[in-house]
Amino acid sequence: MLKLFKHNIQPVSELSSAQTAVEVNALNLWFGDKHVLKDITMRIPKNKVTALIGQSGCGKSTLINCFNRLNDLYDGCQYKGEVIIDGKNINSKKTNVSRLRAKVGMVFQRPNPFPMSIYENVCYGLKLQGVRERRNLDDAVESALKQAALWDEVKDRLFEPAMTLSGGQQQRLVIARALSLKPEVLLLDEPTSALDPLTTLFIEELMESLKKQCTIVIVTHNMQQAARVSDYTAFFHQGKLVEYADSDTLFTMPEKKQTEDYITGRYG
Amino acid sequence: MAKLRLSGLNAVQRQSLVISLTAFFTGLLLIALISVLVLITARGGAYFWPKPIYSVALTHISPPALATDQVLPKEAASKETTPRETEQVVTLLANVFDDEAKSEIRLKYADALNPYGAQLLVERERIKRIDLAKNSAEIKLNDGRQVMAVPENVVTPEGANIPLAKLPQIMESVALISDEITKLNKQFLAPIHESLSRFDNRDVAADAPAREKLVAQFNEYQQRVRSLETQRDQYKLAVSFAEGQPFSIPIFTIQSVDFVSRLTGFEKWQVAIGEVFVFLTESPKQANTSGGVFPALFGTVLMVFIMTIIVTPFGVMAAIYLSEYAPNTALTTIIRVSVSNMAGVPSIVYGVFGLGFFVYTLGGSIDSLFFSDTLPAPTMGSPGIFWAALTMAILTLPVVIVATEEGLRRVPEGLKAGSYALGATKIETIVRTILPIASPGIMTGVILAIARAAGEVAPLMLVGAVKFAPALPIDGEFPFLHLDRQFMHLGVLIYDSAFHSQTDAKSASMMFAACLLLLVVVFVLNILAVLLRTRLRKRYLKG
Numbered sequence A: 001m002l003k004l005f006k007h008n009i010q011p012v013s014e015l016s017s018a019q020t021a022v023e024v025n026a027l028n029l030w031f032g033d034k035h036v037l038k039d040i041t042m043r044i045p046k047n048k049v050t051a052l053i054g055q056s057g058c059g060k061s062t063l064i065n066c067f068n069r070l071n072d073l074y075d076g077c078q079y080k081g082e083v084i085i086d087g088k089n090i091n092s093k094k095t096n097v098s099r100l101r102a103k104v105g106m107v108f109q110r111p112n113p114f115p116m117s118i119y120e121n122v123c124y125g126l127k128l129q130g131v132r133e134r135r136n137l138d139d140a141v142e143s144a145l146k147q148a149a150l151w152d153e154v155k156d157r158l159f160e161p162a163m164t165l166s167g168g169q170q171q172r173l174v175i176a177r178a179l180s181l182k183p184e185v186l187l188l189d190e191p192t193s194a195l196d197p198l199t200t201l202f203i204e205e206l207m208e209s210l211k212k213q214c215t216i217v218i219v220t221h222n223m224q225q226a227a228r229v230s231d232y233t234a235f236f237h238q239g240k241l242v243e244y245a246d247s248d249t250l251f252t253m254p255e256k257k258q259t260e261d262y263i264t265g266r267y268g
Numbered sequence B: 001m002a003k004l005r006l007s008g009l010n011a012v013q014r015q016s017l018v019i020s021l022t023a024f025f026t027g028l029l030l031i032a033l034i035s036v037l038v039l040i041t042a043r044g045g046a047y048f049w050p051k052p053i054y055s056v057a058l059t060h061i062s063p064p065a066l067a068t069d070q071v072l073p074k075e076a077a078s079k080e081t082t083p084r085e086t087e088q089v090v091t092l093l094a095n096v097f098d099d100e101a102k103s104e105i106r107l108k109y110a111d112a113l114n115p116y117g118a119q120l121l122v123e124r125e126r127i128k129r130i131d132l133a134k135n136s137a138e139i140k141l142n143d144g145r146q147v148m149a150v151p152e153n154v155v156t157p158e159g160a161n162i163p164l165a166k167l168p169q170i171m172e173s174v175a176l177i178s179d180e181i182t183k184l185n186k187q188f189l190a191p192i193h194e195s196l197s198r199f200d201n202r203d204v205a206a207d208a209p210a211r212e213k214l215v216a217q218f219n220e221y222q223q224r225v226r227s228l229e230t231q232r233d234q235y236k237l238a239v240s241f242a243e244g245q246p247f248s249i250p251i252f253t254i255q256s257v258d259f260v261s262r263l264t265g266f267e268k269w270q271v272a273i274g275e276v277f278v279f280l281t282e283s284p285k286q287a288n289t290s291g292g293v294f295p296a297l298f299g300t301v302l303m304v305f306i307m308t309i310i311v312t313p314f315g316v317m318a319a320i321y322l323s324e325y326a327p328n329t330a331l332t333t334i335i336r337v338s339v340s341n342m343a344g345v346p347s348i349v350y351g352v353f354g355l356g357f358f359v360y361t362l363g364g365s366i367d368s369l370f371f372s373d374t375l376p377a378p379t380m381g382s383p384g385i386f387w388a389a390l391t392m393a394i395l396t397l398p399v400v401i402v403a404t405e406e407g408l409r410r411v412p413e414g415l416k417a418g419s420y421a422l423g424a425t426k427i428e429t430i431v432r433t434i435l436p437i438a439s440p441g442i443m444t445g446v447i448l449a450i451a452r453a454a455g456e457v458a459p460l461m462l463v464g465a466v467k468f469a470p471a472l473p474i475d476g477e478f479p480f481l482h483l484d485r486q487f488m489h490l491g492v493l494i495y496d497s498a499f500h501s502q503t504d505a506k507s508a509s510m511m512f513a514a515c516l517l518l519l520v521v522v523f524v525l526n527i528l529a530v531l532l533r534t535r536l537r538k539r540y541l542k543g
């Protein structure tokens, strides 16, 4: 059914710069001596959902952490190459990392709400950006929670601890938290791996609707999910980008044997 | 050997052996803990409980050598002096205590020679008779001394003998006279004296009329005070000791008269609660052997409070640096290990450091910079409560650092990453996310620090705690908080009363009472901190 919306899919090779949200050029990354990302070059299209798939440990999380420089947190992580967002190489020393991270939202595999109220959780980023007026905060909280389809469930308990929410609600809360900053790119690292099928569906629909405002990159181990929600899919193996194409092509007629084996579950 | 025997057992037996062994040691530990608590509570509580007075008849050797605080040497009493020559029965009013040696009892007695009480250790066989002295009373004086005697009647200035029943009224009217005297002194004598000295300063001739008038006034008021004083002093309580020896006590010096031997259970509680109140609110009297411990309680709490204010930010900052900022190098590891080891340095070392560095060096320099006009009398360059608090802060710093680091380590990486991913800088992440979550851990450190500081004695004696301080570190005089003053501390008070306790049972129980109070203080401070920690936990760590 979702395929109906995917009529205007271009092959990845034909993406223009204007259609690109994140451009990765010859990116290499090491954790200590370990070469984790090997020469990755790819363009992630604007206002589309791009899925990253691949075996555990192949470097998917590491790659999306490169898009908001979250790898900087780890000692011994070194990288080379370009990641271009909004025409600027974010790997350059001049980048304002805080501003970059406000622009590139991220949702983690495990819901990680802060131990504060629901309201405070959603405001966290805004307050960091210096928004102080109560009215602006109220409005932003409401619209972010509505986007994340959580508003109706929590509107009467905004000031209760976020920890009292269920796992699925927590995951939507952290999505709302990321959305409150109106990010250009939203990185989702296995956002549904800890959730039940119904909540998963919920979040998948959410992605579909968010596409209009931002570019979504999702890491997933679930082939059906990748096929369902993504416009493009990239398959990684041991730190290398093996195959990258629009999802229809990649899942129906993969070029490489390796990809085919992986998506049909013949090895893993 | 043990191995050989163990290998003879099967697995279940071996396990139950381990379980019973560990349980045995846990039990021992529990017993030790409980006996500490029971001993301190019982001996400390006994201090407040009114002790009945007995009239004790005992054979006495070589009169009249019953000097104050004398403990008769045992051998001398039993062998060298033949009882027949000098034997004589004396009767004393006394509190009776069992002594550690079963063959002896300890008496705290009063007689005509020692109206304010003395101690005696007597062999049981020398006791002829012990009766409850129903009519005797414990008469507490304002100066902390007390008399055990049988009140007979009240003597008025006119020489009339008034029955005892009137004592409360008379005590009241004497109190009125005392108030009047205080009022005259305060309202008239002191101001006149002040104006007179102003005249003196201005070199007004001694016979100037204004001055003469003042002098006349002064004399007049002084006259009134004198006559009031004589009137007051002549109200007396006539008492007698066990053998009828008379004694009289000026009523204005009496604080309370308790007929401890005929109190009902309820009245005993009343007396005990009154004693607790006095203990908590009054200053020590008679060289820390009676009265209260208020200044020590106050000093302890204030010192701990100042210490907490100093040690918490320092410890937390250091821990944040060590766990969040310091590079992961050998140097950091060395620093971390030395910090944990600092917790094991003997506390007296910190005391010496505090005296040598804080008091002499730091305090000395502050004096020469800011208080040079009062030198050579030191202001900050002498031991005082601030230096004591600072020394204790250094002493407890490792505890706070280690506990805080532990708390920081427990903050989930996912939360930190979540904060960074929203654009927070490191410092913002620390302040907004890491510290709140680590706050229960920090509180644990502070709790440990408080318990440690409240109980420490040795280093405090070097840097500002004293047996007796004339003034509290906080009073109504600018600047209200006198950080340079010496202060009293419960631990030091206990230490001090332990020295008196060899000769004075009362002081011994005061030591236990102070010890009980110290336990209660530490307990209360801990409970407060634990409550706070639980609230923080609920707030920040609820899963």
Ligand SMILES: Nc1ncnc2c1ncn2[C@@H]1O[C@H](COP(=O)(O)OP(=O)(O)OP(=O)(O)O)[C@@H](O)[C@H]1O
Pocket (backbone or CB within 6 Å): A031, A036, A054, A055, A056, A057, A058, A059, A060, A061, A062, A063, A074
């Ligand atoms: N902080 C780190 N320090 C050292 N090595 C790391 C670190 N993070 C990841 N690695 C290593 O980098 C490689 C890629 O890890 P990454 O988390 O990107 O894998 P992934 O594809 O996301 O796997 P999964 O599907 O299990 O999440 C792994 O071999 C991992 O051991």
Ligand SMILES: [Mg+2]
Pocket (backbone or CB within 6 Å): A060, A061, A062, A189
């Ligand atoms: Mg991953």
